[in-house]
Amino acid sequence: MSAADLPAVPTAKGPLLRARDLHRSFGSTPALRGAELSVDAGEIVAVMGPSGSGKSTLLHCLAGIFPPDRGEVWFDGGRLDRLSESRRTELRRTSFGFVFQFGQLVPELTVADNIALPLLFNRDDRKDAYRRADEWLTRLELDGLGGRRTGELSGGQAQRVAIARALVIHPRVLFADEPTGSLDSLTGERAMDLLTDLARAEGTTVVLVTHDARVAAYADREVMVRDGLVTSPYPVEGGR
Amino acid sequence: MSVPLTLLGLLDREPSHGYDLKRDYDTYFVRGKPLPPGQVYSTLGRLARDGKVVAGESESGSGPDRRRYAITPTGRAEVESWLAEPVDSDPNLQTVLFVKVVLALMLGRDAEGYLDRQRASHLQRMRELTTLRRSSDPVDALLADHRLFHLEADLRWIDLTAARLTSLADLVAAS
Ligand SMILES: Nc1ncnc2c1ncn2[C@@H]1O[C@H](COP(=O)(O)OP(=O)(O)OP(=O)(O)O)[C@@H](O)[C@H]1O
Ligand SMILES: [Mg+2]
Numbered sequence: 001m002s003a004a005d006l007p008a009v010p011t012a013k014g015p016l017l018r019a020r021d022l023h024r025s026f027g028s029t030p031a032l033r034g035a036e037l038s039v040d041a042g043e044i045v046a047v048m049g050p051s052g053s054g055k056s057t058l059l060h061c062l063a064g065i066f067p068p069d070r071g072e073v074w075f076d077g078g079r080l081d082r083l084s085e086s087r088r089t090e091l092r093r094t095s096f097g098f099v100f101q102f103g104q105l106v107p108e109l110t111v112a113d114n115i116a117l118p119l120l121f122n123r124d125d126r127k128d129a130y131r132r133a134d135e136w137l138t139r140l141e142l143d144g145l146g147g148r149r150t151g152e153l154s155g156g157q158a159q160r161v162a163i164a165r166a167l168v169i170h171p172r173v174l175f176a177d178e179p180t181g182s183l184d185s186l187t188g189e190r191a192m193d194l195l196t197d198l199a200r201a202e203g204t205t206v207v208l209v210t211h212d213a214r215v216a217a218y219a220d221r222e223v224m225v226r227d228g229l230v231t232s233p234y235p236v237e238g239g240r
Numbered sequence: 241m242s243v244p245l246t247l248l249g250l251l252d253r254e255p256s257h258g259y260d261l262k263r264d265y266d267t268y269f270v271r272g273k274p275l276p277p278g279q280v281y282s283t284l285g286r287l288a289r290d291g292k293v294v295a296g297e298s299e300s301g302s303g304p305d306r307r308r309y310a311i312t313p314t315g316r317a318e319v320e321s322w323l324a325e326p327v328d329s330d331p332n333l334q335t336v337l338f339v340k341v342v343l344a345l346m347l348g349r350d351a352e353g354y355l356d357r358q359r360a361s362h363l364q365r366m367r368e369l370t371t372l373r374r375s376s377d378p379v380d381a382l383l384a385d386h387r388l389f390h391l392e393a394d395l396r397w398i399d400l401t402a403a404r405l406t407s408l409a410d411l412v413a414a415s
Contacts, residue, residue, distance in 0.1 A: 050399070050403060193374065213362075213363060213366060213391070213392050213395045213396075214366070214370075214388060214392055216363060216366075217363060217366035217367045217369070217370040217388070218367075218370060219367075220367075222360075222363055224356065224359075231356065
């Protein structure tokens with residue numbers, strides 16, 4: 001499915017991704033209490049805020065991993081939160097990339113397998129998938145590691161494989177949740193250099209959750225999440 | 241750090257005598273380095289000359305100066321713009337920012353908003369330095385890194401202060 005299959009709205013222009021009045025609770029714990037966010041195509045936005053403030057929950061709602069209890073998620077002019085679970089899954093597979101702090105690679109598979117996997121899921125030609133995986137190995141300075149099992153990589157190498165795997169499908173949006181959370185400063189910096197350079201080269205929109213200011217400084221702007229609400233120090237179009 | 245602006249801020253609560261200002265200044269803003277009374281009165285004199293405070297009639301009784309000072313609209317505007325303006329990152333940042341936060345809480349102003357603007361201004365600087373670091377030779381990159389680590393330390397302190405605003409506000413209100 002492509003984004004064009006989403007129900008269209010009259011306004012063609014506008015943000016690529018938009019959250020309106022998002023509410024989401026886990027049992028009696030409110031994680032989002034009316035969160036608003038608007039992200040333009042090609043923008044890199046850092047989402048910051050204290051632990052437990054709702055950053056990951058916001059990212060999960062934006063990416064359609066789970067729907068909000070209330071509120072709207074718009075992606076490319078369509079209501080993402082209204083899609084069925086299977087269509088959301090498909091959208092994630094074709095249009096979104098994900099980089100998390102831990103546990104996103106299949107340790108028993110090789111680096112090349114891991115990077116090719118999203119393409120194979122999307123029923124791409126096998127040979128072509130591995131050729132493209134190989135290109136991304138080079139772009140992420142992982143040459144020669146294609147045959148390694150990912151369980152045998154250093155943290156920094158594994159994170160670069162994860163970035164390659166997220167970008168190999170040319171996603172419209174890359175969602176990253178503490179992508180450097182388990183890395184030291186230098187390794188994290190290299191991962192961020194590559195992630196942002198590649199995202200900018202590809203025109204990929206990035207939503208980057210981090211509480212590390214040095215990581216957030218790679219973004220075009222930052223928003224703060226506090227107690228389930230998004231605050232921005234800058235005037236936001238259309239109000240908060 | 242700015243003694244005149246801090247005294248002016250204290251006067252924004254209510255008209256006060258010089259010795260009240262000195263007491264509150266010593267309580268909140270300096271640890272173990274009291275403000276000399278002479279400096280309080282000379283500062284108030286200058287603020288009065290500049291139209292930022294007005295001195296009331298001399299009250300009967302003993303003591304060096306029994307006059308009560310009140311802030312003027314000019315003085316109040318100056319306090320407001322000073323509080324709202326982010327501080328440049330330099331070794332004094334924490335001292336100045338601490339004073340601003342405590343004053344904002346005393347005056348019932350939006351301390352959290354001021355901290356947010358401060359953190360936004362720091363992050364903006366960090367963005368510029370990150371870009372600079374990435375396009376520089378190794379020496380300039382190292383210098384940019386040094387600045388980045390300092391700004392990051394400031395930001396951590398700002399975040400911690402923001403997280404403790406409620407207990408700070410209770411403390412300020414209790415006295
Ligand atoms: N699956 C879940 N089940 C129960 N509670 C949850 C779940 N996910 C999140 N929460 C709760 O929702 C609130 C927001 O959590 P969230 O993970 O979004 O915070 P966060 O800002 O990402 O924090 P951190 O910086 O620690 O990752 C927290 O109180 C958390 O305990
Ligand atoms: Mg989280």
